[in-house]
Amino acid sequence: MGAQTTKQYAPGTHPDLPPPVRTTGPIAWMRINLFSSPLNIALTIASVWILWSIVPGILDWVVFNAVWSATDRKDCWGQMAAARDGACWAFIRGSFKLFLYGWYPEDQRWRPNLCFVLFLVAVVGVLRENMPGKKYWLWYAVAFPFIAAWLLVGGFGLPPVSTNKFGGILLTVVIGVTGIAFSLPIGILLALGRRSNLPTLRTVCVVFIEFIRGVPLITLLFVASTMLTYFLPPGSTFDLLMRVLIMVTLFSSAYIAEVVRGGLQGLPSGQYEAANSLGLTYWRAHQLIILPQALKISIPGIVNTFIGLYKDSVLVLIIGMMDILGLGRARLNDADWLGLAPELYLFIALFFFICCFSMARYSLNLEKRLETEHRR
Amino acid sequence: MTPTRSETDNLLLRLWRNQESRAVIIQIVTMAILFAFIALIARNIVINLAAVGKEFSFNFLMWPAAYDITFSPFIEYTNQSTHLRAATVGALNTLLVAFFGIILASILGFTLGILRLSSNWLVNRIAYVFLEFMRNVPVLIHILALYSLIVVLLPPAKKAINIGDGTFFLSNRGFYVPSPVFESGAGIVGVVLIIAIVCVIGFKRWAKKVQNETGKIYPVFWISTAVIVGTTGIAFLATGMPLSWDMPVLKGFNFKGGMALKPEFLALWLALSYYTACFIAEIVRAGILAVSHGQTEAARAMGLRPNRTLQLIVIPQALRVIVPPLCSQYLNLTKNSSLAIAIGYMDITATLGGISLMQTGREMETMMIVMGFYLVISLTISAFMNWFNQRIKLTER
Numbered sequence: 001m002g003a004q005t006t007k008q009y010a011p012g013t014h015p016d017l018p019p020p021v022r023t024t025g026p027i028a029w030m031r032i033n034l035f036s037s038p039l040n041i042a043l044t045i046a047s048v049w050i051l052w053s054i055v056p057g058i059l060d061w062v063v064f065n066a067v068w069s070a071t072d073r074k075d076c077w078g079q080m081a082a083a084r085d086g087a088c089w090a091f092i093r094g095s096f097k098l099f100l101y102g103w104y105p106e107d108q109r110w111r112p113n114l115c116f117v118l119f120l121v122a123v124v125g126v127l128r129e130n131m132p133g134k135k136y137w138l139w140y141a142v143a144f145p146f147i148a149a150w151l152l153v154g155g156f157g158l159p160p161v162s163t164n165k166f167g168g169i170l171l172t173v174v175i176g177v178t179g180i181a182f183s184l185p186i187g188i189l190l191a192l193g194r195r196s197n198l199p200t201l202r203t204v205c206v207v208f209i210e211f212i213r214g215v216p217l218i219t220l221l222f223v224a225s226t227m228l229t230y231f232l233p234p235g236s237t238f239d240l241l242m243r244v245l246i247m248v249t250l251f252s253s254a255y256i257a258e259v260v261r262g263g264l265q266g267l268p269s270g271q272y273e274a275a276n277s278l279g280l281t282y283w284r285a286h287q288l289i290i291l292p293q294a295l296k297i298s299i300p301g302i303v304n305t306f307i308g309l310y311k312d313s314v315l316v317l318i319i320g321m322m323d324i325l326g327l328g329r330a331r332l333n334d335a336d337w338l339g340l341a342p343e344l345y346l347f348i349a350l351f352f353f354i355c356c357f358s359m360a361r362y363s364l365n366l367e368k369r370l371e372t373e374h375r376r
Numbered sequence: 377m378t379p380t381r382s383e384t385d386n387l388l389l390r391l392w393r394n395q396e397s398r399a400v401i402i403q404i405v406t407m408a409i410l411f412a413f414i415a416l417i418a419r420n421i422v423i424n425l426a427a428v429g430k431e432f433s434f435n436f437l438m439w440p441a442a443y444d445i446t447f448s449p450f451i452e453y454t455n456q457s458t459h460l461r462a463a464t465v466g467a468l469n470t471l472l473v474a475f476f477g478i479i480l481a482s483i484l485g486f487t488l489g490i491l492r493l494s495s496n497w498l499v500n501r502i503a504y505v506f507l508e509f510m511r512n513v514p515v516l517i518h519i520l521a522l523y524s525l526i527v528v529l530l531p532p533a534k535k536a537i538n539i540g541d542g543t544f545f546l547s548n549r550g551f552y553v554p555s556p557v558f559e560s561g562a563g564i565v566g567v568v569l570i571i572a573i574v575c576v577i578g579f580k581r582w583a584k585k586v587q588n589e590t591g592k593i594y595p596v597f598w599i600s601t602a603v604i605v606g607t608t609g610i611a612f613l614a615t616g617m618p619l620s621w622d623m624p625v626l627k628g629f630n631f632k633g634g635m636a637l638k639p640e641f642l643a644l645w646l647a648l649s650y651y652t653a654c655f656i657a658e659i660v661r662a663g664i665l666a667v668s669h670g671q672t673e674a675a676r677a678m679g680l681r682p683n684r685t686l687q688l689i690v691i692p693q694a695l696r697v698i699v700p701p702l703c704s705q706y707l708n709l710t711k712n713s714s715l716a717i718a719i720g721y722m723d724i725t726a727t728l729g730g731i732s733l734m735q736t737g738r739e740m741e742t743m744m745i746v747m748g749f750y751l752v753i754s755l756t757i758s759a760f761m762n763w764f765n766q767r768i769k770l771t772e773r
Binding site: 033034036040043044047048050051197198199200201204210211213214215216217218219222223226227229230231232233234307311312314315317318325329339341342345346348349352353356357360 | 399402403406407410417420421423424425427494495496497498499502508509512513514515516517520521524525528529711712714715717718725729733739740743746747750751754755
């Protein structure tokens, strides 16, 4: 304190103080967010350096040096300054129809297209807020998988198409959407079973859920592809795609069950007691009071499980089904396009990223929308 | 009541309307359906197996496997070994990649999670973009892409990338590192190390007791480090440095000596690690955000330094939120390691569930063993998680 000097000013003679440090504007923003401490300055410099050394190279490869039309890889690399200097998107463009539909007959491709349009209509109808006639949209969404199955497989007036002709993105989406559509109701039933008061019912559900969650999906797919026929009555057999769909649905319904159970446990027991005291039956109580609240809590978990299921659909490659990844890898063995793996994997990765990221964003949006109703 | 209804009908209806007897009825029906279902499947299996002339037995495990496994770091294996031995090699390989995957995923995950919480906008955004891209792409694509990058884009062994002046070599045959060679006397050093660790654990307990009783704080971390490093170092020097390194040397088309991390192992390990790390990062971030700011402020108000605040207040509370989902991520990593089959890393799914299954045609038996193996691992991790949850549970009044 001793060293401090205090100068006396007569009123009105004090010189102007320096203006306060700006807290708005781009410079202030940078100071606060990028250069607030020595550590932050170092981190900023390191990040800029990393971006500087990685991003231009990637952009060059993906966009600027890329070749969009060519007959084969030699032609592709010939058009570049040096071979592999850029991506050879001609490969993806040339096989795009194959990647989209697999071997679905050319003249019948309006059916998957129509399915896709109907699917988009169902998604928009169910997910959009304030849609008039919400109830009918829900019924339509419930009916959609069956309509789609009829359209894709045929029969009843349409020429039948064997399911081993399905491939590419079509197959991926069929597996993903079927799994998502059927695993939610089964999962909810399993969760209710696990929380039931009836010991045998509970045990059955617990054993089923823990067994499915304890083994990798790939082993279940092996079961579907190699030994499920042993379980069926002698002489009967059914479609590999059908077997895979059943396994994928059972797999993700066990995970959904755990997520929903979390939601059920998160409800205060007063809700159950209130429902009981109103004289509601078990099912009415769950339909009107318990499930709407429990499902709302578990939305993030449910959507995460859906995303996981959608990503897991590529595992069918291992049992020899030609989804987008399987087809792509088969095309890689084509002598014309040998060794274009980076392009292929980037394309497939982007496809999955777009699907999964939009699901995740929608779930965040939904969470926020439902949450505001309860904010006090 | 209408007169047309018989007495039995009435009784059933009465039983159904009584809550307790209804519970019994539902359970009986459940059990009946379940047993009928199991009986039907068992009957189908028996008939179907008889039809193709197969029997249900595990004696095929003793037959020679007649296929090669290129990667068996722990036990001797030749193509004359039995299927059982092939399965053991596979199981060990699964555990190996899971173990190292969990370690690397944890390190990466915690780092990314902390970067994601950084107040630095640029770091935060880079971490966000990286995480969102990586975790929204199937892990199988990560594995295949990384594998093809290693095999296609890295140079052959002759032109291997040399790191550290002839110590590490990176080529499309894998990553070659020097392997330690233990000479006589290394055992003594190991024993000394174990004794030192035991002593340090005892010292820690004692120091904690002293702190609880008198409030005196010892610099436990520094003393422990000094004890462990010091005694082991002295033992190492006293026994005449019983450790040398076997360097990888290029001979012909490949490297001799050293330890090889094969491309299959590298791709699987790295891809599983960074994929899982993205999920761990989100968990860590959520866990740290879950500790309310009032806790930190209270700690500061009590005069704790930032380090001690983190160590004593924030981390213990964050761990309570982090550990359960973290365990299930570890479990996911272990289960995802079964994707090894796509790139030819010989884990248990690829040996027993893949080649052995195809060669012997014993789908049922092999799949039972493989699934049993994964079930044991997941039940073990679940048991650990339950124990941990019990231990750290909030004790509320």
